[in-house]
Amino acid sequence: MIPYKHEPFTDFTQKENEQALLEGFKTIEGYLGQDYPLIIGGERIMTEDKLVSFNPANKEETIGRVSKASRDLAEKAMNVADETFNTWRKMKPEFRADVLFKAAAIVRRRKHEFSALLVKEAGKPWHEADADTAEGIDFLEYYARQMLQLKEGMHVESRPGEYNQFHYIPLGVGVVISPWNFAFAIMAGTTAAALVTGNTVLLKPASTTPVVAYKFIEVLEEAGMPAGVVNFIPGSGSEIGDYIVDHPRTRFVSFTGSREVGTRIYERAAIVNEGQIWLKRVIAEMGGKDTIVVDNDADLELAAEAIVKSAFGFSGQKCSACSRAVIHEEVYDEVVERVEKLAKETTYGDPIDNQSFTGPVIDQASYDKIMSYIEIGKEEGRLVAGGVGDDSKGFFVAPTVFADLAPDARLMQEEIFGPVVGLTKAKNFDEAIEIANNTDYGLTGAVITNNREHIEQAREDFHVGNLYFNRGCTGAIVGYHPFGGFNMSGTDSKAGGPDYLQLHMQGKTTSEML
Ligand SMILES: NC(=O)c1ccc[n+]([C@@H]2O[C@H](COP(=O)([O-])OP(=O)(O)OC[C@H]3O[C@@H](n4cnc5c(N)ncnc54)[C@H](O)[C@@H]3O)[C@@H](O)[C@H]2O)c1
Numbered sequence: 010m011i012p013y014k015h016e017p018f019t020d021f022t023q024k025e026n027e028q029a030l031l032e033g034f035k036t037i038e039g040y041l042g043q044d045y046p047l048i049i050g051g052e053r054i055m056t057e058d059k060l061v062s063f064n065p066a067n068k069e070e071t072i073g074r075v076s077k078a079s080r081d082l083a084e085k086a087m088n089v090a091d092e093t094f095n096t097w098r099k100m101k102p103e104f105r106a107d108v109l110f111k112a113a114a115i116v117r118r119r120k121h122e123f124s125a126l127l128v129k130e131a132g133k134p135w136h137e138a139d140a141d142t143a144e145g146i147d148f149l150e151y152y153a154r155q156m157l158q159l160k161e162g163m164h165v166e167s168r169p170g171e172y173n174q175f176h177y178i179p180l181g182v183g184v185v186i187s188p189w190n191f192a193f194a195i196m197a198g199t200t201a202a203a204l205v206t207g208n209t210v211l212l213k214p215a216s217t218t219p220v221v222a223y224k225f226i227e228v229l230e231e232a233g234m235p236a237g238v239v240n241f242i243p244g245s246g247s248e249i250g251d252y253i254v255d256h257p258r259t260r261f262v263s264f265t266g267s268r269e270v271g272t273r274i275y276e277r278a279a280i281v282n283e284g285q286i287w288l289k290r291v292i293a294e295m296g297g298k299d300t301i302v303v304d305n306d307a308d309l310e311l312a313a314e315a316i317v318k319s320a321f322g323f324s325g326q327k328c329s330a331c332s333r334a335v336i337h338e339e340v341y342d343e344v345v346e347r348v349e350k351l352a353k354e355t356t357y358g359d360p361i362d363n364q365s366f367t368g369p370v371i372d373q374a375s376y377d378k379i380m381s382y383i384e385i386g387k388e389e390g391r392l393v394a395g396g397v398g399d400d401s402k403g404f405f406v407a408p409t410v411f412a413d414l415a416p417d418a419r420l421m422q423e424e425i426f427g428p429v430v431g432l433t434k435a436k437n438f439d440e441a442i443e444i445a446n447n448t449d450y451g452l453t454g455a456v457i458t459n460n461r462e463h464i465e466q467a468r469e470d471f472h473v474g475n476l477y478f479n480r481g482c483t484g485a486i487v488g489y490h491p492f493g494g495f496n497m498s499g500t501d502s503k504a505g506g507p508d509y510l511q512l513h514m515q516g517k518t519t520s521e522m523l
C-alpha cells in the first residue's frame with residue numbers, strides 16, 4: 010500500500026482543470042431538482058414530507074427535494090442498524106478498509122462533480138469546494154490506513170505461562186450528525202470513521218445540504234458497503250434529533266455543529282434511558298471564536314493577508330475562521346489600514362463565477378443573524394469595511410471589518426459564523442495572549458511573529474486545539490494537522506489524527522493460561 014499523502018488541490022488557472030469543473034456543472038445539471046429517498050437497510054423510501062435544498066446564491070434554484078425521516082422511520086433505521094451490527098462487526102477490518110479505499114477512488118474519479126455540487130448546494134467558491142472534496146477523499150484514505158494498523162491491537166506484556174492480548178472492538182450503533190459547512194468532508198469523514206471501525210450508522214446530514222450526502226451513500230454502496238451499515242435518515246434536528254440521541258440502542262453520537270446543539274446532545278446522551286445497558290460516548294466538535302495575534306515585529310503584509318483570508322474564506326463560515334485579531338499597539342494602525350484595503354478588494358458574489366473569492370452565506374436565518382451582529386458592531390466599534398448585505402437573490406454579506414473593539418465586546422466573544430472580523434489592540438505580547446484566551450472557546454488560533462521566544466510562549470500558553478505560526482488559522486489537512494478544539498469548542502476529538510478512530514471503539518483484554 011502506498012503511504013498516505015493528502016489529495017492535491019486543483020489549480021483552476023489551468024485551462025483543463027477549469028474545463029473539468031465546468032463539465033462537473035454539466036453533470037450535476039442533469040440531476041438538479043430531483044426527489045431523493047431515505048435509505049434504510051438498502052431500501053429506498055420516499056416520503057411526502059421533504060427537505061428542500063436550494064442554492065444559497067440563487068434562492069430560486071432547487072438542488073433537490075430530500076425525503077424526511079419521521080420518528081417511525083428513524084426507529085426502523087435503528088432496528089436495521091442494530092441487526093446489521095451483528096454481522097458488520099465480524100467483517101474483517103481489511104474488508105471495511107477496502108470499502109473506504111474504493112470509495113476514495115470513486116470520489117477521486119468524480120471529484121469535479123462533487124465540487125460542482127458543493128458550489129451549488131453549499132455556496133462554496135471553486136477553490137473551497139475543491140478543498141472540501143479533497144478533504145473527504147483524505148479522510149477515506151487516512152482512516153482506512155489507520156484501521157489496518159489498529160486491527161493488530163496494541164502490544165501488552167505476558168508473564169511466563171500466560172498469553173495476553175489487547176484489541177479494539179467496535180461499539181455498536183453510532184448516530185452521526187453532520188453540519189452543512191463542510192457538507193462533504195465532515196459528513197464523509199465522520200461516517201467513514203464510524204463504519205471502518207466496525208460500527209453501523211444512522212447518518213443525519215444537515216438539512217441545508219442533504220443531496221451531497223445522498224450522493225456519498227451511493228458511492229459507499231458502489232464501493233461494496235453492505236446494506237444496513239450506513240442508514241441515511243435526513244430530517245429536522247428538532248423532529249428526530251433528540252429521538253435518535255436519546256434512543257437506548259444508540260451506543261455513541263458523533264456530532265459536528267454548533268455549541269448550542271452540541272451541549273444539548275452531550276447532556277441528553279448522559280441520561281441512561283430505560284432498556285439502555287451502557288454509557289453513551291459522545292464526540293462533539295463545536296464552534297469557535299478564533300484569533301490571530303499580530304506581534305510588533307511581524308511581517309505586516311503576511312499578517313493582513315492571514316487575517317483577511319482566514320476571516321472571509323467561505324464567507325467566514327468555518328469553525329476555524331478568524332473572527333478576531335489582537336494586534337500589538339505599535340503596529341495596530343498599520344495592520345488595520347492593510348486589512349481594510351484587502352477587505353475592500355475581496356470579491357464576493359455567485360460562486361459559479363470563479364472570479365469571486367467568496368460567495369453567499371447559507372440561508373436566511375444565517376443572513377439575518379450576521380446582519381444583526383453588524384448592527385451590534387456599529388455600536389461596539391468602528392466599521393472600516395463592508396457592513397452591507399443583499400438577500401434579494403441569494404444571501405450575500407460584504408466582507409466586514411470592525412476596528413477598535415473592546416476585548417469583551419460581543420463581537421469579540423460570540424461566534425457570528427459570517428464574513429465579519431473584529432480587531433483590537435494589545436499593549437504587549439503577554440496581553441495579546443491573555444486576550445486571545447478570553448473566550449469560552451479554544452479551537453484554532455495563529456500568531457504572526459518573528460520573535461522565537463514569543464513562538465515558544467504561545468505554544469505553551471495560547472490555549473487552542475490547533476495553533477499555527479506565521480500563517481492563517483484555517484485549512485487543517487487530514488493526517489498533517491489533526492483537528493479539534495478545547496473548552497466549548499468540543500471534546501478535542503482530533504479528526505484526521507492518529508487517535509481519532511479509537512474513539513469509535515473499545516479496548517478488550519484477553520488473557521489465556523498456557
Ligand atoms: N469543530 C469543528 O470541527 C466544526 C466543524 C464544522 C462546523 N462546526 C460548527 O458548526 C456550526 C455550523 O454548523 P450548523 O449550522 O450545521 O450547526 P447546527 O448545530 O445548527 O447543526 C448541526 C447538525 O445538528 C443537527 N441538529 C440540530 N438540532 C438538533 C438536535 N436537537 N438534535 C440532534 N441534531 C440536531 C442539524 O440538523 C445538523 O445536522 C458552527 O458553530 C461551527 O463552528 C464545528
Ligand SMILES: N[C@@H](CCC=O)C(=O)O
Pocket residue numbers: 190191326327328329482483484485486492
Ligand atoms: N477543518 C477546517 C474547519 C472545519 C470547520 O468548519 C479548517 O481547518 O479550516
